[in-house]
Amino acid sequence: MNAPAPQPLEATTILERHDEGGVTTLTLNDPTSRNSLSEAMLTALSEALKAIAADRSVRAVVLAAKGPVFSSGHNLKEMTARRADADRGRAYFTDILDRCSAVMQQIVTLPQPVVAAVQATATAAGCQLVASCDLAVASSAARFCTPGVNFGLFCSTPMVALSRNVTRKHAMEMLLLGELVSADEAFRMGLVNRVVPPGEELGAAQVFARVIASKSTLTVKIGKKAFYEQLEMGLADAYRHASAVMVDNMLARDAEEGIGALLGKRQPRWEDK
Known part of the structure; x- marks a missing residue:
């Protein structure tokens, strides 16, 4: 009996890349961790964005995700494990938050526009990731939340991107209540550009990207x-x-x-x- 063929790298990496017609699609592919912004995911995103910035063939970027969650934000299991450090995790927390903030700024400073395709829930730093993109298309099934206040950790870094996307009152509503916001409400607030039926968000985001790719x-x-x-x-x-x-x-x-x-x-x- 023949051994099964090895899986291609694209099928196993936590961040997939697909290039077509001047549009690069980056897909978060770590559903077992709810596409958390783990150490590995932050490294993968940072390296991919650095490569894209230098790639003249890329004219626009789509940021998508696989699984039942777009991104749950920071990997709290990784962070909690470091409370056993001599400094109770201070150095690690500082480093991981600095790395996350750097990735968000990479998106903002990337020469190519970035369009988020949000298929499901985006919470905490996952919501920050959406807010950091230049445009966003959401499935009507998507939800958005900055829930830190519910468990004693105010979403201070997601606040930076969120407050630069929506009005102050709407930002504070999300940050202080920590409640899930529907895709339609996110559209009303200005967090997303379009709301489409489930399953159509990636195609709609790629339409945005292809239009952008047709420009100078x-x-x-x-x-x-x-x-x-x-x-x-x-x-x-x-x-x-x-x-x-x-x-x-x-x-x-x-x-x-x-x-x-x-x-x-x-x-x-x-x-x-």
């Missing part, structure tokens, strides 16, 4: 970077910065081509420069 990558890169930079500025500084960015953008070859195509009533031919 230079223009998208300039725009994404400027968007997040101006958010941290006062109104006058934001306008000064945006104006300077737009002048530089206007002088780029793709802007010249795009405007020429618009005036000439033809399709632009992007050079991504």
Whole structure:
């Protein structure tokens, strides 16, 4: 009797990558830990995002997940085990939270836009992961929650991304009540862009990504970077910065081509420069 064929790497890794037509789909694939942001998952995400940032063939990214949970957030079993350390886990907690925060910032600073495809519940740092993405599509079965307050650990780091996505009152509602929020409510709050029937979230997210991939990558890169930079500025500084960015953008070859195509009533031919 022949031995079974070995499983391909993509079938066993906790983070799968699929590339097609300028769109990279990263899929969390650790359902036994509820796709927690474990040490291994954070390392895999960080390495994948670093590689994508340097890959000129990637024009947009979709972040998806397999299993009954999108992501449950930090791996509390890993963290609790370190309470046995001499410092009761302080050094480990500091390191893991710094690593998680770095991954969230990698998403924000990634040149390519990132679209979350949320098939199920996203809690704590899992909700933070969704909020860190540029766009998000949710299944109507998805739920969102920052439940730390329920077990004595306020979701302070998820708060950073959440408060930059929704209004203060909505952010505080989620953080203080720690209750599950439906996909429709998340849409009303501004946490997600679209709510679709279960099973359609990945396809809908990939539609977003393919539309983005059809644009000039230079223009998208300039725009994404400027968007997040101006958010941290006062109104006058934001306008000064945006104006300077737009002048530089206007002088780029793709802007010249795009405007020429618009005036000439033809399709632009992007050079991504």
